[in-house]
Structure formats: structure tokens, C-alpha cells
Amino acid sequence: MSLLMLDVGATAAAGLLLVFLLGLGLRKTQHLPPGPRGLPLLGNVLQIPRRLPHVAFRDMGHKCGDIVALRVPGYNLLVLNSRQAIYDLLDSRSAVYSDRPQGTMSRLLIGLDGAVALSNNTARFRSCRKLLRKGLGASAVQSFIPFLNRQSALYLENLQSRPEAFVEITKRNAAAISMKIAYGYDGIADDEELYRLAHQTTIYFAETAVLGAWPVDMFPILRFIPSWFPLAYFRRYAARARPVVVECINKPFEETKRHMRLGSTGASFTSMLLGDANGDPDTEDYIKWSSAAIFLGQMDTTTAVLSWFYLAMALHPEVQAKAQAEIDQVVGNERLPRIEDRDSLPHVCAVMREVFRWHPVANLVPHATNKDDHYRDYFIPAQTVAIANVWAVLHDENVYHDADKFIPERFSEEGAPDSLEIAFGFGRRACPGKIVGQAHVFASIATVLATFNVTKARDAQGNVIEPEVVDTPGAVNTPQPFKVNIEPRSEAAADLIRRSAEHSKTLPERLEIFSLDA
Numbered sequence: 228m229s230l231l232m233l234d235v236g237a238t239a240a241a242g243l244l245l246v247f248l249l250g251l252g253l254r255k256t257q258h259l260p261p262g263p264r265g266l267p268l269l270g271n272v273l274q275i276p277r278r279l280p281h282v283a284f285r286d287m288g289h290k291c292g293d294i295v296a297l298r299v300p301g302y303n304l305l306v307l308n309s310r311q312a313i314y315d316l317l318d319s320r321s322a323v324y325s326d327r328p329q330g331t332m333s334r335l336l337i338g339l340d341g342a343v344a345l346s347n348n349t350a351r352f353r354s355c356r357k358l359l360r361k362g363l364g365a366s367a368v369q370s371f372i373p374f375l376n377r378q379s380a381l382y383l384e385n386l387q388s389r390p391e392a393f394v395e396i397t398k399r400n401a402a403a404i405s406m407k408i409a410y411g412y413d414g415i416a417d418d419e420e421l422y423r424l425a426h427q428t429t430i431y432f433a434e435t436a437v438l439g440a441w442p443v444d445m446f447p448i449l450r451f452i453p454s455w456f457p458l459a460y461f462r463r464y465a466a467r468a469r470p471v472v473v474e475c476i477n478k479p480f481e482e483t484k485r486h487m488r489l490g491s492t493g494a495s496f497t498s499m500l501l502g503d504a505n506g507d508p509d510t511e512d513y514i515k516w517s518s519a520a521i522f523l524g525q526m527d528t529t530t531a532v533l534s535w536f537y538l539a540m541a542l543h544p545e546v547q548a549k550a551q552a553e554i555d556q557v558v559g560n561e562r563l564p565r566i567e568d569r570d571s572l573p574h575v576c577a578v579m580r581e582v583f584r585w586h587p588v589a590n591l592v593p594h595a596t597n598k599d600d601h602y603r604d605y606f607i608p609a610q611t612v613a614i615a616n617v618w619a620v621l622h623d624e625n626v627y628h629d630a631d632k633f634i635p636e637r638f639s640e641e642g643a644p645d646s647l648e649i650a651f652g653f654g655r656r657a658c659p660g661k662i663v664g665q666a667h668v669f670a671s672i673a674t675v676l677a678t679f680n681v682t683k684a685r686d687a688q689g690n691v692i693e694p695e696v697v698d699t700p701g702a703v704n705t706p707q708p709f710k711v712n713i714e715p716r717s718e719a720a721a722d723l724i725r726r727s728a729e730h731s732k733t734l735p736e737r738l739e740i741f742s743l744d745a
């Protein structure tokens with residue numbers, strides 16, 4: 228009996244020990260990655276600055292390791308500061324890490340509820356991505372390269388006539404390209420109403436899609452407070468933004484449909500896909516939002532990259548002169564560089580890679596998990612927002628020495644890892660406009676270098692105005708406004724611009740720019 232009792236007691240003790248050990252083991256595997264200690268309720272929210280959060284995240288990584296867990300009201304955050312961690316999670320486990328943080332401000336209040344870039348990885352999202360693959364894949368882009376080349380000449384002509392408005396002209400050019408691809412629409416650069424709608428919508432998108440900027444994203448219940456309430460500034464902002472956003476998404480789409488009924492539309496992403504949709508309302512809705520994804524994705528990003536390019540050229544005349552010498556030698560001065568020249572212009576390509584690295588347009592790229600996961604003995608709960616710190620990877624001194632300096636030779640001569648492999652995102656969410664975006668940016672950089680000198684501006688007394696290099700907070704990182712001087716390199720260059728622009732205008736108005744990928 229006593230033996231039995233002992234046995235029973237020993238078994239119970241062993242059982243308890245097992246449970247305890249299992250508990251320990253479980254708790255060990257349930258450990259979140261390390262991170263700075265936060266406050267009750269507010270978590271780490273006060274440790275994330277609005278200005279340069281990517282730098283603060285990188286610095287946290289220096290203390291905690293390359294993955295850092297943070298808590299802010301409404302979200303568990305996991306910051307990924309190394310290429311390896313980003314690759315292991317966002318690329319290799321893309322099926323788990325391809326949702327998005329669900330912002331109340333951008334999706335519910337502003338009217339971007341159907342936006343591809345903000346959707347979770349749902350069946351609807353995958354249908355939209357399939358359409359975007361067809362319209363922006365390698366052979367589709369190949370089919371509208373002639374249009375992009377033609378557009379470059381018009382861009383230079385506009386730049387020559389109003390050089391002080393270089394950012395606006397760059398954005399109007401991006402609008403023209405994206406509206407042409409999306410809707411076959413010619414002339415948006417001169418259509419004030421549509422340009423204003425698209426321009427405003429990209430601003431609303433960039434301001435509201437940024438994580439943590441709006442209290443209503445952290446406390447969604449706030450969306451029910453009335454707009455007259457003193458702290459309800461976000462409701463008043465949304466009341467202004469929503470009608471603009473809704474009109475911008477619907478108007479060009481409905482116009483394309485109307486033109487199709489009249490038989491007066493050219494080939495475009497929307498018209499070609501609508502032709503196959505047979506009036507199915509779901510498919511039409513996917514096409515509408517995928518078309519919007521093209522101009523929402525293209526206008527701001529390409530304008531931001533090119534703004535950083537102008538700033539870099541004004542600050543580094545020696546880099547500019549070297550790239551110009553390459554163009555003079557390879558292309559000559561009788562024609563403009565074309566996208567097809569890309570492989571023959573390695574230094575110009577290195578300048579482009581360095582622009583994308585120096586100040587990435589998307590410093591922080593947020594994905595979210597759709598289920599619990601484990602990584603390196605850490606537990607990562609479902610709905611964690613996993614943020615790729617693109618800036619930290621592209622400014623890792625072990626990989627890119629003197630990372631804050633502008634040194635294109637790191638790519639053309641030293642074999643540094645290609646910034647273009649990082650700057651366009653990861654896994655299933657990687658940028659669908661990567662090929663056309665690079666072609667557009669390359670064409671702009673190469674043709675501007677071929678024909679203009681970009682230098683620091685001077686004030687009325689002739690003193691040099693030193694441009695400041697300052698990031699702008701928001702989902703798209705563009706430089707704070709700065710002045711530069713943009714002048715044709717020579718009379719021959721000015722003449723080349725005039726001749727090329729004239730020639731572009733003689734090309735048929737409706738280039739058959741489009742064929743879809745298989």
C-alpha cells in the first residue's frame with residue numbers, strides 16, 4: 228500500500244515535473260523577440276519618433292539584435308533590421324507574412340478600402356495581383372518602351388521651359404505615363420482637373436497609409452466620435468479627402484468604359500482587361516482597383532526617386548560629369564539615350580542604383596502575419612506587423628561603406644549587393660511596378676544627364692544656396708523642398724531637346740502601347 232502510495236506520489240510528482248518542464252519549454256518557445264521595455268498601456272509608442280523612425284529602429288537593433296519586438300496600442304510590431312531576417316520571413320515564409328496592417332484611417336475613413344497595396348493577402352488581392360502581373364510583367368513593359376522613350380523627350384522639353392518647377396514637372400510626367408498605361412489616357416499633364424484629383428489622392432494615400440501617424444489606427448473605436456468634437460481632426464481630414472479619393476478611383480475608370488462603348492479608346496491596361504471581363508461585376512471591381520494601383524504606385528514613388536536624383540547631382544558634380552562622359556562616349560550627342568541603352572551605360576545604372584540606396588523611397592515596408600509563427604526560438608503571434616527596415620539594410624556599413632555618402636562606384640566597381648533587389652519589397656508583396664518603374668526612372672536619369680547640368684542654385688546676390696538633405700515623414704520618402712539650377716549642357720543639347728520633342732509629337736497620338744503578359 229505504502230509502496231503503491233509512494234508509486235502514485237512519485238508518478239504524480241513526475242507528472243508535475245513534466246508539466247513544469249513542458250511549461251518552461253512552452254514558455255521558452257513563446258518568447259517574443261527582444262525589444263526595449265515599454266510603458267503599461269502605451270507600450271513603446273513614445274520610443275518611436277515621427278521623424279526618422281527607421282534610424283531609431285536600426286539603433287534599437289544595435290542593442291537588441293537584428294529583430295526587435297515592440298508594442299504599440301493595437302499592434303505587435305516586429306522590426307527586421309537585417310537582410311537575412313527579411314529574407315527568412317518576408318521572402319521565404321511569404322505565405323504567412325503577406326498581410327498588411329489594417330489602418331482604419333486609410334481604408335475605412337479615406338475610401339481606400341479596395342486599394343491593392345493596403346489589402347490583406349485574400350483571394351480578391353491575389354486576383355488583383357494576377358491582373359497587375361499581366362499588365363506590368365516583362366513582355367507587357369517591353370511593348371510600351373517606345374512610349375516611355377517618346378515621353379522622355381517631352382519631359383525634357385517641359386523641364387527646359389520651367390526648370391524651377393522640376394518636381395512638379397516630374398510628377399506631371401509620372402502622371403502622364405501611369406494614366407496612359409492604366410487607362411490609355413493622353414494629356415493628363417495638361418488636364419488640370421484630373422491631374423489635381425490624382426495629385427491630391429497620392430498625397431492622401433501617402434499621409435494616411437503610414438503606420439502609427441493616426442490615433443484612430445491604434446484605437447479604431449475613435450472613428451465613431453463626431454467630426455465636430457475638438458480632437459476629431461482626423462474626421463475632418465477624412466471628410467475633405469474621401470470625395471476626392473472616391474472620384475479619382477472611379478472617374479477615369481468610368482470614362483474608359485464610356486470610351487469603349489463609343490469605340491474611341493486606345494489599348495490600355497483597363498480597356499484590354501475589361502474586354503475579357505464580360506461584364507462580371509467582381510472582375511470589373513478588381514480591374515478598377517488594379518488600374519488605380521498603377522497611378523497610386525507610380526506617381527509618388529518615381530517623383531520621389533527622381534527628386535533625390537536631382538539633389539544628388541547638385542551635391543556631386545564629379546559624379547554627374549562622369550555619367551555624362553559615359554553617355555557622350557556610348558550614345559553620342561546626336562540622339563537621346565534610350566531604355567535599350569541601359570546595358571551599355573553601367574555607370575549611369577550605378578548612379579540609379581545609388582539613388583535608390585542613398586535615400587530609399589520606402590524606408591520601412593510593413594507586412595503582417597496571418598497566423599502564429601516561430602523563428603529562431605522566438606514566438607511571433609498572428610497579426611504581428613513585420614516591418615522590413617529597408618533603410619537599415621541599405622545603410623549597413625558592413626555592406627555599404629560610408630553609407631551616408633553618394634558613391635555609385637560601390638556598384639559599378641566594388642560589387643556591392645544590388646540595391647534594386649531590396650528597394651522594391653519582398654515576397655508576394657514585392658512591387659508589381661518594378662520593371663516599368665526602373666525603366667521610367669532610368670529613361671529620366673539618362674536623358675536628363677545627357678542634356679542638362681544640375682547645379683546648386685544661387686540667390687539674388689549670387690551666393691550658392693546649399694541644399695539641405697532632409698527626409699520627409701510619410702509612406703513615401705521624398706526630400707524636403709530644395710532649389711537647384713537646371714540648364715542645358717550646351718546649345719547643341721538645347722537643340723537636341725527641341726528636335727527630339729518635335730519628333731515625339733509627330734508620332735501617332737494613340738500609340739498601340741499595350742500587349743498583356745500571358
Ligand code: HEM
Nearest residue numbers: 344520521524525528588589651652653656657658660664
Ligand atoms: C520606381 C520606384 C518604385 C519603388 C521604389 C517602389 C517600391 C515599392 C515597395 C517597397 C512596395 C512594397 C513592397 C512590399 O510590401 O514588400 C511597393 C508596392 C507596390 N508598388 Fe511600387 N515602387 C515603385 C514604383 C512603382 C510603379 C511604377 C508601380 C506601378 C506601375 C508600382 C506599384 C506598386 C503597387 C500596386 C504596390 C502594392 C503591392 C502590394 O501591396 O501587393 N510601384 N512598391
